[in-house]
Amino acid sequence: MIHLLRSIYYGLRSSFKSILTAFLSSFGILFIITFLIIYLSFRTSIRDFIDENLLGSLEIDEIEILPLNEKDDNVYAASSRQGAKLTIDQVKAVREMDDFLEVYTLIMLDYRVRLRGEMFGNRTSMILPFFAIEPEFFRNKMPDWEQFYYKPGRPVKMIAPKFTLVMLNNYLYFNGLPQFKIKDLKGFPMEIQIETKRPPRSIPGAEINESKDESKTHTELEVSMFNFTNITERIGAIVPMDFVTYFAKKAEVSSGRWKRGYQYLQFFARVKDIKKLPETVDKLEKLGLQVKSDRGIADKANQVMKIIDAFSITIIGILVLLTIVSIFNANLNVVYLMSHKFSLTRILGVTKIRIILTFIFEAAIVGAIYGIIGYYAGNYLFSYAADYISGFLPDIAGVKFVAQRNTEVFMLSMGLSALVSAASALVPAIFASNINLFKAVRR
Amino acid sequence: MKKNRQNNPLLAVENIHLKFGSRTILKDVNFTIEPGTITVITGKSGSGKTTLLGIISGLLRPNKGKVFYKGKNILKWGDIRRSFYRNKRIGFVFQFFNLLNDYSAFQNIILPTMFNPFAKNAAHHANELIDYLNLKNISSHHPETLSGGERQRIAIARAVINNPDIILADEPTGNLDDESAADINSLFIKLRKENDKAFVIVTHDHRIVESADYHYHLENTELTLQAPAGKKKSETKSSPKKTTAKKVTKKSVKKTAKKATRK
Ligand SMILES: Nc1ncnc2c1ncn2[C@@H]1O[C@H](COP(=O)(O)OP(=O)(O)O)[C@@H](O)[C@H]1O
Ligand SMILES: [Mg+2]
Numbered sequence: 097m098i099h100l101l102r103s104i105y106y107g108l109r110s111s112f113k114s115i116l117t118a119f120l121s122s123f124g125i126l127f128i129i130t131f132l133i134i135y136l137s138f139r140t141s142i143r144d145f146i147d148e149n150l151l152g153s154l155e156i157d158e159i160e161i162l163p164l165n166e167k168d169d170n171v172y173a174a175s176s177r178q179g180a181k182l183t184i185d186q187v188k189a190v191r192e193m194d195d196f197l198e199v200y201t202l203i204m205l206d207y208r209v210r211l212r213g214e215m216f217g218n219r220t221s222m223i224l225p226f227f228a229i230e231p232e233f234f235r236n237k238m239p240d241w242e243q244f245y246y247k248p249g250r251p252v253k254m255i256a257p258k259f260t261l262v263m264l265n266n267y268l269y270f271n272g273l274p275q276f277k278i279k280d281l282k283g284f285p286m287e288i289q290i291e292t293k294r295p296p297r298s299i300p301g302a303e304i305n306e307s308k309d310e311s312k313t314h315t316e317l318e319v320s321m322f323n324f325t326n327i328t329e330r331i332g333a334i335v336p337m338d339f340v341t342y343f344a345k346k347a348e349v350s351s352g353r354w355k356r357g358y359q360y361l362q363f364f365a366r367v368k369d370i371k372k373l374p375e376t377v378d379k380l381e382k383l384g385l386q387v388k389s390d391r392g393i394a395d396k397a398n399q400v401m402k403i404i405d406a407f408s409i410t411i412i413g414i415l416v417l418l419t420i421v422s423i424f425n426a427n428l429n430v431v432y433l434m435s436h437k438f439s440l441t442r443i444l445g446v447t448k449i450r451i452i453l454t455f456i457f458e459a460a461i462v463g464a465i466y467g468i469i470g471y472y473a474g475n476y477l478f479s480y481a482a483d484y485i486s487g488f489l490p491d492i493a494g495v496k497f498v499a500q501r502n503t504e505v506f507m508l509s510m511g512l513s514a515l516v517s518a519a520s521a522l523v524p525a526i527f528a529s530n531i532n533l534f535k536a537v538r539r
Numbered sequence: 540m541k542k543n544r545q546n547n548p549l550l551a552v553e554n555i556h557l558k559f560g561s562r563t564i565l566k567d568v569n570f571t572i573e574p575g576t577i578t579v580i581t582g583k584s585g586s587g588k589t590t591l592l593g594i595i596s597g598l599l600r601p602n603k604g605k606v607f608y609k610g611k612n613i614l615k616w617g618d619i620r621r622s623f624y625r626n627k628r629i630g631f632v633f634q635f636f637n638l639l640n641d642y643s644a645f646q647n648i649i650l651p652t653m654f655n656p657f658a659k660n661a662a663h664h665a666n667e668l669i670d671y672l673n674l675k676n677i678s679s680h681h682p683e684t685l686s687g688g689e690r691q692r693i694a695i696a697r698a699v700i701n702n703p704d705i706i707l708a709d710e711p712t713g714n715l716d717d718e719s720a721a722d723i724n725s726l727f728i729k730l731r732k733e734n735d736k737a738f739v740i741v742t743h744d745h746r747i748v749e750s751a752d753y754h755y756h757l758e759n760t761e762l763t764l765q766a767p768a769g770k771k772k773s774e775t776k777s778s779p780k781k782t783t784a785k786k787v788t789k790k791s792v793k794k795t796a797k798k799a800t801r802k
Contacts, residue, residue, distance in 0.1 A: 437639065440637050442598075442622070443625060444626060444631070445624075445626020446654045448618045448622075
């Protein structure tokens with residue numbers, strides 16, 4: 097035991113001088129790791145930015161299925177009664193396709209709906225398109241999606257486009273009022289007034305007012321704000337599908353003539369196999385439909401990321417090479433300077449493999465130490481650069497620069513630099529172990 | 540030598556040939572080493588004496604021939620086994636001491652035990668050795684601060700710390716004044732007598748030659764025994780070898796001979 101400790105002590109002592117030399121020569125590792133940390137941090141920040149802001153909220157295997165004549169840029173038409181609709185045949189055909197794991201339908205109420213609300217003492221009211229979709233659609237998008245179902249007698253849950261929140265906050269900001277977050281507005285009460293030709297059958301919690309000329313009936317219902325979404329760019333509010341079918345039934349059965357009460361606008365579907373997407377698109381186009389997916393954007397974003405990656409990895413590669421060459425050189429120098437000692441220890445019975453392992457072990461330790469220093473240096477430089485850049489270029493102020501401070505990256509820096517250092521020591525170590533054994537004797 | 544056929548000699552060198560490039564250094568070299576003997580090798584500078592020690596210790600590979608340690612050909616061993624052989628069975632003493640200046644005398648002595656995975660009680664053993672070789676007062680010093688004679692005694696202690704069978708010394712007194720040289724010589728004799736070690740000493744020092752049991756001379760690639768071998772054998776451990784030694788070294792300087800035999 098004491099013998100072992102003593103061995104270790106002597107081993108460390110004898111390594112100390114060479115470690116100092118190695119330290120100076122391994123300085124390049126610091127650059128590698130620093131650069132790596134900065135690169136990883138920027139990469140993550142940009143990736144997050146792309147995911148959040150460019151890719152919308154569609155998953156990679158989610159597609160939108162729209163009528164062919166739907167104009168991308170005509171937001172008003174898309175949300176209005178004049179916009180393109182899906183035909184019943186198209187709806188049936190899509191629902192029968194077995195390419196999808198899930199299909200959700202976005203519909204639009206065929207009634208005029210007025211939304212009324214009061215905030216800070218101001219009452220506002222506006223006529224707004226009302227859409228509906230199956231609550232299950234939000235399964236992976238909102239944690240409390242199950243609350244979205246309609247319960248007769250309770251306020252109707254409503255999801256608004258995200259941009260309305262932005263507009264509201266802008267308005268509040270310019271009027272010196274506090275701004276809202278999504279959670280502040282959850283449950284915010286409002287009212288809707290649905291206009292039908294005939295009064296619908298009784299609906300719990302609803303107030304039904306027939307107008308004097310009897311050509312119009314207004315049904316007043318409480319709604320409550322459920323969430324915000326940017327799943328569609330359409331201007332309008334989204335209510336649960338089950339509410340719309342419920343209401344339409346009440347309204348149309350009373351009219352004595354069956355009418356759906358809503359129009360089909362589009363589908364959101366999740367494909368079974370993303371690789372078969374082109375075939376699915378073919379089928380849909382034959383039905384007179386068009387497909388939108390984030391895949392294209394995702395692919396482009398991935399391409400951009402790939403270019404950034406390739407560029408950074410090339411730089412890291414060059415740094416690694418330069419460092420290996422310089423450490424290699426320094427190590428050869430160490431071998432040369434210490435050749436007499438190596439030779440002597442070989443004569444005294446040190447094995448080749450022990451010399452190689454000692455050499456590499458020392459190099460790995462030096463490398464690991466540099467890895468740790470590089471990790472902190474990289475983080476520091478990154479936060480410095482991030483502040484500087486975001487102050488400089490307001491356009492990318494939306495990118496949240498977050499330094500990569502976590503165990504994985506820490507281990508990666510340490511491991512990589514230990515590896516680089518050890519790798520650069522390998523050949524000199526072999527040289528050292530094969531040194532002319534007789535050097536010491538001959539002197 | 541023939542008597543010893545069945546129990547292998549401690550070390551046997553057979554039919555060694557060695558060339559450096561086109562130059563032949565050793566040709567058909569044969570000899571054996573027995574425990575408790577001092578074998579001296581003389582020869583002109585550059586004749587190949589050091590090379591021969593290198594072959595014995597497995598540091599150099601001859602072009603032809605065999606080196607048997609207790610009947611086993613060390614040239615067939617791999618690096619690990621040969622390293623162990625050097626560490627455990629062989630002790631080295633050099634002309635220029637080859638001590639490590641980063642370490643104290645004590646640490647230098649103990650160094651070979653660091654490479655010996657089976658070494659036990661190394662420090663205890665080293666302290667015993669230090670007492671035995673009278674090194675107590677210098678054991679904490681660093682080699683640079685010591686005289687040549689003291690350094691060589693440290694080196695000898697390092698050579699024997701792992702209790703080897705064979706000690707190879709390459710001109711051990713070549714860099715010492717007369718008095719230190721005599722001192723080192725007597726140390727060899729003491730170790731040989733009391734510990735039954737075999738010494739192979741390359742030297743020009745006639746006093747060492749005189750105290751040797753065997754004297755070989757290396758000249759023109761050939762190693763020749765300088766005294767009748769049969770007679771030596773029986774006298775190995777007794778004193779009257781002085782006479783033979785004198786015969787052997789008629790060329791050597793006689794003036795200083797008394798010094799060497801004093802102790
Ligand atoms: N590695 C080597 N390559 C070529 N020649 C060598 C090598 N080592 C030693 N020699 C030569 O071999 C001869 C014998 O060397 P050496 O054994 O050191 O002689 P000695 O110890 O008897 O003075 C010398 O001429 C020396 O120059
Ligand atoms: Mg020599």
